[in-house]
Amino acid sequence: MPRDLSLRSNAWRRAVTSARLPLRCGALFVLVLALYWAARLAWADHLSRSPRREDRQRAVLLAPGDATFYDRLADKIEDAGGDSLPVLRRAAELDPANAERRMRLGQRAELAGDLALAERSLLDAAGLSRLYQPKYLLAGYYFRRGNADLCIRWSHAALQIGAPARDISPVLNLLDHLLDPPGMAAEGLREPPAAARQFLTFLVGHGRTAVARELARRLSQSSTSEDLPALLAYCNQSLADGNGQAPTEVWNALCQRRLVPYQPLDVPGGVSLTNSGFDHTPIGSGFDWHAEGAPGLRSVRFRGSLEASFSGGQPDDCVVIWEYVLLEPGARYRLRQQSATPSGLVWRLFYPGNGPVWGPLEADLSQGFRSPAAVGRLALVYRRPSGSTRLSGEVSITGLRLDRQP
Numbered sequence: 001m002p003r004d005l006s007l008r009s010n011a012w013r014r015a016v017t018s019a020r021l022p023l024r025c026g027a028l029f030v031l032v033l034a035l036y037w038a039a040r041l042a043w044a045d046h047l048s049r050s051p052r053r054e055d056r057q058r059a060v061l062l063a064p065g066d067a068t069f070y071d072r073l074a075d076k077i078e079d080a081g082g083d084s085l086p087v088l089r090r091a092a093e094l095d096p097a098n099a100e101r102r103m104r105l106g107q108r109a110e111l112a113g114d115l116a117l118a119e120r121s122l123l124d125a126a127g128l129s130r131l132y133q134p135k136y137l138l139a140g141y142y143f144r145r146g147n148a149d150l151c152i153r154w155s156h157a158a159l160q161i162g163a164p165a166r167d168i169s170p171v172l173n174l175l176d177h178l179l180d181p182p183g184m185a186a187e188g189l190r191e192p193p194a195a196a197r198q199f200l201t202f203l204v205g206h207g208r209t210a211v212a213r214e215l216a217r218r219l220s221q222s223s224t225s226e227d228l229p230a231l232l233a234y235c236n237q238s239l240a241d242g243n244g245q246a247p248t249e250v251w252n253a254l255c256q257r258r259l260v261p262y263q264p265l266d267v268p269g270g271v272s273l274t275n276s277g278f279d280h281t282p283i284g285s286g287f288d289w290h291a292e293g294a295p296g297l298r299s300v301r302f303r304g305s306l307e308a309s310f311s312g313g314q315p316d317d318c319v320v321i322w323e324y325v326l327l328e329p330g331a332r333y334r335l336r337q338q339s340a341t342p343s344g345l346v347w348r349l350f351y352p353g354n355g356p357v358w359g360p361l362e363a364d365l366s367q368g369f370r371s372p373a374a375v376g377r378l379a380l381v382y383r384r385p386s387g388s389t390r391l392s393g394e395v396s397i398t399g400l401r402l403d404r405q406p
Contacts, residue, residue, distance in 0.1 A: 041066075048072040053080065060087075067094040067101065074104075085112050092121070099129035103137055110141060126154075132161045132168075139174055148178050156187070159195045168195060172202045181211040188215045193222065197230040204230075209238045213246045220253035228259050232285040239286075239324045242352030244375030248326060251286050260286070267326045272333075273378075274323060276400045278302040287324050294318035294382075296390075305339070305398040306380075312392030314382065320345070322379035327371035331404055335365035335378075338399025344384055344391045350377040368405055378402070 041063055048059035048069040056073040063069055070091035074084035088108050092101045106121030122141055125134040135158035142150040155171045175187060181203070188199030196219050203212035216234045219227055231254060235247035252264035261280050265271050265287060274287040281302050282289035291300045296314025300321060301307040308320055327333065335347055347366070351373040353359040358377060363369040380397075384390050 044069060051076075053077065065094060067091040067098070070094065071101070071104075074108075083112065084108060085114070089117075097128060099125040099131075099134055102128065103134055106137065106141070110144075115145070126157075130161065132158050132166060135161060136171055139171060143174050143178070151178060152187075156190070159191050168198050169202060172199065176202075176206070181208045184208070185211045185213075185215045188212075189218060193219065193224075193227060197227050200230045200234055204234050204237050207237075209234060209241060209243070209246070213238075216246070216250050217253075220250040220257075223254065223257055223259060225259060228254070232283070235286040239375060242373070242375060244324075244326050247286065254286075260288070262288070265326050267328055270404050272326045272404075273400065273402045275302070276402070277304065278306045278398070278400070279304055282321075282323075287326075289321045289323045291321050292319040294320070305396045306400075308395045308397075310382075310391045310393060310395065312390045314390060316384040316390070318382050320380040320382060322377050325349075325376050325378045325402060327374060327376055328404075329371055329374050331371050332368055332406075333365075333371060334368040334403050334405055336399070336401045336403060337397055339397050341397065342391060342395055343388065344382050345395065346381055346383065348379050348381050350379060351375075 044059040044062035044066070047055040047062070049072065050056060050059075053073070053076045056069070056076050059069045060066075060073055067090075070087050074087045074091065077084040077087060085105075085108055088101070088105045092098070092105045095101055102121045102125035106118045106125060109115070109121060110118035118141065122134065122138045126138055128134075135154050139151050139154035139158055142148075142154060151174060155175055158171050159168055172184075175184060179187060184199065184203060185208075188196050188203070191199060196215060200212055200215050200219060203209070203215070212234060216231060220231055223231060231250055235250055238247040248265055251260075254260045255262050255264045260283065262274050263271065265274065275282060275289055278289075279302065280288075282291065284290050289302075294314055295318075296311045297318070297320065298309035298311050299307075300309075306321070337347075341347075349361040349363075349365060349369065350358040351361060351371075352375065361369060361372060361376070382391060
């Protein structure tokens with residue numbers, strides 16, 4: 001190799017060797033610094049979980065840029081009954097895109113009387129999050145401030161988001177204090193089906209079936225299996241109140257949509273009984289059969305006939321099954337069945353009298369009767385005849401019909 005090339009190569013190697021030392025030192029410094037901060041953050045995290053407030057205060061000093069450590073310090077301050085507002089404000093400043101921290105700050109600010117900060121924080125949270133909770137908190141805030149218009153607006157926003165996945169009854173309770181019952185029903189008509197069925201359940205649970213009628217009717221027109229429990233509960237309560245027309249509309253819609261396996265009721269057409277052939281296991285709601293489950297009644301089965309098993313230990317007076325029937329007030333009807341009825345079993349009709357009290361119609365249904373009301377309860381009742389032993393064994397009833405007479 002020429003001498004000048006050899007000299008150049010050696011000089012290059014010396015230069016590279018000389019440069020490596022500061023690079024290695026720099027890399028070592030960066031590594032040590034990273035290890036230091038990792039250890040410092042780990043220690044701060046450990047202190048922030050301490051039960052001592054002083055340790056949590058040291059944590060935020062060690063890592064003043066971590067919003068989580070401020071949240072944990074605020075927890076300890078609140079546990080002691082102190083003012084956590086400055087700490088929560090700092091946490092929100094460090095993490096401005098976090099809706100949860102804005103909500104917490106808003107709630108704490110309202111408790112502290114800083115209403116401007118509370119409103120601003122809750123509005124920021126609602127803007128940052130598409131979830132239910134910020135909207136509900138805003139609705140509650142405006143409710144407490146007496147601002148009905150904004151409470152209704154944010155309640156509506158919460159209902160649009162929250163209904164499919166969660167219980168929205170807290171929002172409904174707010175609206176219940178701001179709107180009269182017709183207003184509640186009208187608000188429910190604006191909502192998607194998931195919210196509308198919770199509106200319906202709320203109104204029924206508060207005994208407001210009359211004002212829920214249009215809401216139930218509209219929901220039944222597009223009902224799915226998810227709406228069935230709410231609609232059946234509406235039918236049950238309306239019928240118990242002695243109202244036959246409104247639940248009939250809903251029930252017939254459920255029949256037409258095949259959500260219940262029956263043909264629609266039609267009083268003028270003579271269809272007043274549901275599941276009269278005992279072909280379907282009853283759902284125990286609406287216009288279907290209800291089984292009482294009396295002691296001593298071993299089983300009630302539907303197999304194209306009503307089959308009941310009596311142990312002989314049943315009470316002297318008990319109801320085997322019953323269902324609501326639609327009737328035309330003043331019209332004459334006659335109840336028929338294909339099979340004979342054992343001694344002690346008799347069909348009776350009860351009709352709504354004064355309020356929730358249903359009175360018995362004193363008539364032999366098999367000989368014909370005049371309907372006292374638009375809706376009744378047809379019940380198979382066991383009454384032990386005087387001087388006889390209790391009924392024991394299997395009973396089968398077939399061919400039940402309720403005919404309208406001229």
